[in-house]
Amino acid sequence: MQHTITALVENKPGVLARVAGLFARRGFNIESLAVSITEDPSVSRMTIVVGGDDAVLEQITKQLNKLIDVIKVVDYKGIPIVERELALIKVNADAGVRSEIMQIVDIFRAKIIDVSEKTFTVEVTGSVDKINAIEKLLESYGIKEVVRTGRIAMMRGAKTP
Amino acid sequence: MKITGAQALLESLRREGVEVIFGFPGGVMLPIYDCLYDCKDIRHILVRHEQGAAHAADGYARATGKVGVCCATSGPGATNLVTGIATAYMDSIPIVAITGQVRTTALGKDSFQEADITGITMPITKHNFLVKNSKDVPEIVAEAFHIARTGRPGPVLIDMPMDVSLGVIDYKPVTNVDIPSYKPNTVGHPLQIKKAAKLIASAERPVIYAGGGVISSGASPELLELSERTSILVTTTLLGKGAFPETHPNSLGMLGMHGTAYANYAVAHCDLLIAIGARFDDRVTGKLDAFAQKAKVIHIDIDPAEIGKTVHVDVPIVGDCKLVLQDLLKYVEPRKPTSWNEQVMKWKAEYPLHYSENGLLPQYVIEKIWEVTNGEAVVATGVGQHQMWAAQFYKCKYPRQFLSSGGLGTMGFGFPAGIGAKVGRPNDIVFVIDGDGSFQMTLQELIVAVENKIAVKVAILNNQYLGMVRQWQELFWNRRYAGVDIAAQPDFVKLAEAYGAVGMRIEKKEQVVDALKKSLEYDNVPVIMDFHIEREENVFPMIPAGQSIEEMMVRRPK
Secondary structure, eight states: OEEEEEEEEEOOTTHHHHHHHHHHHTTOOEEEEEEEEOSSTTEEEEEEEEEOOHHHHHHHHHHHHHSTTEEEEEEOTTSOEEEEEEEEEEEEOOGGGHHHHHHHHHHTTOEEEEEOSSEEEEEEEEOHHHHHHHHHHHHTTOEEEEEEOOOEEEESSSOOO | OEEEHHHHHHHHHHHTTOOEEEEOOOGGGHHHHHHHHHOSSSEEEEOSSHHHHHHHHHHHHHHHSSOEEEEEOTTHHHHHTHHHHHHHHHTTOOEEEEEEEOOGGGTTTTOTTOOOHHHHHGGGSSEEEEOOOGGGHHHHHHHHHHHHHSSSOOOEEEEEEHHHHHOEEEOOOOOOOOOTTOOOOOSOOHHHHHHHHHHHHHOSSEEEEEOHHHHHTTOHHHHHHHHHHHTOEEEEOSTTTTSSOTTSTTEEEEOSTTSOHHHHHHHHHOSEEEEESOOOOHHHHSSGGGTTTTOEEEEEESOGGGTTSSSOOSEEEESOHHHHHHHHHTTOOOOOOOHHHHHHHHHHHHSOOOOOSSSOOHHHHHHHHHHHTTTOSEEEEOSSHHHHHHHHHSOOOSTTOEEOOOSSOOTTOHHHHHHHHHHHOTTSOEEEEEEHHHHHHHGGGHHHHHHTTOOOEEEEEEOSBOHHHHHHHHHHSTTOOTTOBOOSOOOHHHHHHHHTOEEEEEOSGGGHHHHHHHHTTOSSSOEEEEEEOOTTOOOOSBOOTTOOGGGOBSSOOO
8 A cells, every 4th residue: 555644854964864764664665755845944844655554654654753853744645635746757869759759748748858969858747657657658769767756745725734 | 151062061961960970981072071070960980881881871760760871982882882772762761872973074984983873873762963063062952851751751862073072152051942843742632531431430350551651650659549449450561560569469460471370361351451651562462363352452651653553442542641540530430349350369379470499499589589678679680581580579569669671671781770770779779680691791890889889789590591592492492402501601709709899609598598688788889699590490471472371381381
């Protein structure tokens, strides 16, 4: 079962290690982790995507809450959220296939943000499924490099955690 | 007031009421030790290994209820504290460990005697600090003590780079600590408390299972009142020993792997288990599916993460045990002993703790220690068979009387912890009940006890084996005694004398009481008593690890 967990934490050195350590100790592989400061510069937000059964994830959430530097933890399971991920994809783009790739990019409402004689660099944001889909389509042209940010998430509506 | 970071550290410690630091110096600690040279209010006790400092601070904390303090230099000094810090962490004991660190400019460069001790201790501290700026010292010390002693107590580490100790600051004392992200919930939810009272009123076969949380929150008087008012019988964990007087008719002693048969039967058959400040450790529950199967569970704990961690809880109450019990007592009606009480008492009569009459047996020694100290001594133990015999046969009357490494099971804990306890409670008799294996792990602290006239009595239950491991090998590994024979050992009497302590060897049952009485006559020198007990005596009852009560062995299998 996949969980998207968000943690508001003090923006201090070492906090990421404390949080990640709680997952590592139980043998969990974090599938994605995105961290940045929030509207309050003394506070950072971590969005963590991790797989595991509900009981264990509940325990991890409670253990996270115990960390002195952690202000708030929410497991978004069962809560309506918007989720986004950003990917940069560098794909081979010889003269013969350029227009094909541009069509794909258009369909996915992605952007070509860099062009060289032999490659395009494509920027795409969206759900994980969407990014997986475009990545799959571009594979046939030869992908040279992919960078993905990991997921960030927010509750739908006016509510904040 | 302009002072250095090191001076600010000591001034802040003084303000926290620290009266003693167990420590060992080193290069980067010199600014702090130089200040200690002039410090009149804080006593420094020089240990001989940093592990001893951490255990002594821990024993001091367990025995007094205050925060214990230890210090060590950077690198190897700091890493030598790790076992002691982990021990305190597993048992929720408030200590503050101060480590020296290389200069901030040298951090992260594999400098001489550098170790990333905040990184190393992250999983075994409640919190830790790397002080980056001298001006932060007063606030960090205040926060460290606040975190260590409030909520679920635990160890906190402060790592002080040398330039931070040397830096000059404009010192202002910190009078108020406010950590927005740390607000432990101490008052239990009123609705849950009412629900608990209702469950207690309707239960036919209730049992209280009390742990170390009762002791750390000072909830023993409330626990006694609850048990006496409701006639509910009480079993405690190893760390809960003394939370409820074991001489009380309602006491069932300890439960779990080496608990009394009657406590385990009571828990197995109860219909309501009231867990107070206890965490359902696997040494208590054994096989989880078979633990207290028929029971509804009320769980009172200050740490929300403990509730529902291992067993399903019907009424969770997050809060400080003392406050929750005070609230609960407002709703709990008196209740007379029932046929259930009778049934448990029948078990108590039928399956008492027992041992053979022949030979010099450890249980006999412990019973006699109990008698000559009138059950009033503070008892610190190492880890192994002797620890379990002590838990079974030294009946504790008060909280903070029994000091033992439960969670981590740290061999070598007892002796330095006993030293710390005696420093904190100089007027009480402190007995260390140790094993020959355990004692040899930290015996270098003997000179610390001699030098500082710390008159602990050490009873070594010497079977020339790593006895608990041997017991497992006997019962579950076909008697293949690999790596447990420690018959090659020092002459403990000569060893004691070499250090300037008093040594005695006891080989016969008839000598036990005289030796113990004699040991009480020495009040400014430690006494080492080497009891040569039967080599292959086992701890019973025993529930094999991960098994249910059905598998309990009351005596040696034929």
